[in-house]
Amino acid sequence: MRISELAEATGVSIATLKYYLREGLLHAGEARGATRADYDASHLERVRLVRTLIDVGRLSIDRVREVVTALDHPPEGRHQLLGTAHDVLRQTGAPPPSEAVTAHLAALGLPDCVDSPASTQLAQALSAAEEAGWPLTDATLMSWYAAMTRVADADVAPELAAMSPGDALRHAIVGNVLTDPVVIALRRVAQESLSAQRFDPTSERLRS
């Protein structure tokens, strides 16, 4: 298809598509003369991915480029795929975690997969909370870890093993980007429900 048809199919303007091409977010189409190129399903899929990462994931253009590069050159080893997915989705601008926090996490028995992006991200998040004076107890942290293990049960589905490295990496990245907001929203709904139960049990606000 021509770039105008790609624009129509994706809902993204031609100017923006050309920007994606210039920035290396979208791979070039098949050249058909000096001024025309043909685009196909792979370009459709790529534009949709980029929109998801920007609109839902709120990733910067530089971070989107990292994702695209990783997807174009996925690591061979399956155990590296998830680390790559976690790395491209890391928190922006988070300061390095304190040694005290890192040691504390190890002492708690939380899995520390040898300096994985995931454990680094956890140490950073905890350091930030601690620095701001938020009282997060070990009991709460381990309870939350048990809860998030239940969430991850659906993330690490058996069918991942059968996917190609590129597909599995894309699945891990897109899955986290699209469902992190669902998980957080569920937290808010649960807070609302528990708050009504504990502080306002006679309220007519609750339907269930």
Place this chain on the structure above:
Amino acid sequence: MRISELAEATGVSIATLKYYLREGLLHAGEARGATRADYDASHLERVRLVRTLIDVGRLSIDRVREVVTALDHPPEGRHQLLGTAHDVLRQTGAPPPSEAVTAHLAALGLPDCVDSPASTQLAQALSAAEEAGWPLTDATLMSWYAAMTRVADADVAPELAAMSPGDALRHAIVGNVLTDPVVIALRRVAQESLSAQRFDPTSERLRS
């Protein structure tokens, strides 16, 4: 204290503090003449709150202003406090949820606290995931809701009932901002751990 001492105590530059004053994020100090004002512990606390909202919560200046306004005028009713906290932390630029998704959530039996910000946020997040073609089953959604109810158990602590409306509102806002990243990071760590167990059980990468 003078503004220079406030800057030193908070690690925020005088220029930035003056910007916060102009933007209404920081309340004025006590005037002590034409060019001097005195600041106190309330200003210290406010600057730290603003930095947390910006640095960790990545809130926009406009959204920080909403938080500050809400904290300066907290709602009287306790059941409104959490709704206010959820509202100021809503997703930026999310499109309105589809009616189909809203109806579907109601049919699943998820609490719908009469158009609360929380249930709206959930419907929006699900609409976005659906629109991007992510296959999230009802079973997974309800399993995740159970998990997040466990997380929220620590959020809706009994001591909230004894706090003043302003303190309870601040607790709800800051708690979510500081610990959303912890919850998401725990999800990543759990994914890493489950992935190793299911796809790479002989790996030496795991310490526990």
